[in-house]
């Protein structure tokens with residue numbers, strides 16, 4: 613399974629490393645183009661390559677890791693390509709207000725034919741980058757989604773990456789506790 617990254621900043625880089633370490637080929641993209649990603653590709657090793665956003669969206673599964681105000685621009689050209697695919701949404705809206713729609717719902721509405729699974733958005737990038745094995749335990753990753761098959765696949769991936777996945781149910785169900793500044797945001801939990 614080839615994994616495409618739309619966004620190769622703090623979160624994209626930390627996650628791409630985890631996927632490569634688990635044996636997944638990755639293709640990373642950003643807004644500045646392939647040349648700007650060469651150092652990161654070298655650091656990630658031979659399972660990694662760089663491409664355009666469209667190239668990343670052609671992968672089997674796609675991780676979305678751009679800032680909130682960059683999402684519409686990043687998804688604009690790749691909506692059709694993402695139809696039927698699992699999109700792991702690691703984003704947060706750091707300007708969110710109490711009345712806002714859940715971030716994952718906003719994204720699902722932009723790519724309605726994709727299977728959006730919210731995951732990897734509650735840990736700080738530096739924590740996500742660290743070893744998921746801690747003592748006798750594993751670092752917890754919360755995930756949620758409205759497509760059971762997609763959620764099962766992402767749950768298996770989370771386990772392969774070395775984390776302990778905790779399924780919080782549907783997107784609307786999980787949002788009030790997993791969004792930025794909500795109770796689980798930033799919590800670095802270890803499952804024994």
Ligand SMILES: NC(=O)c1ccc[n+]([C@@H]2O[C@H](COP(=O)([O-])OP(=O)(O)OC[C@H]3O[C@@H](n4cnc5c(N)ncnc54)[C@H](OP(=O)(O)O)[C@@H]3O)[C@@H](O)[C@H]2O)c1
Pocket residue numbers: 618619620621622623624641642643644645665677678679680682685686687702703704705706732733734735736737738
């Ligand atoms: N940082 C954290 O600790 C943390 C924790 C949890 C969740 N999050 C969430 O994760 C998301 C990413 O955060 P981050 O800290 O990784 O941000 P970041 O370091 O600013 O990285 C954003 C990435 O998105 C890329 N990008 C922008 N527009 C794009 C486009 N049109 N196509 C493809 N790539 C594009 C940027 O590329 P260029 O550099 O070339 O513009 C950059 O690689 C945000 O929604 C954030 O809220 C962050």
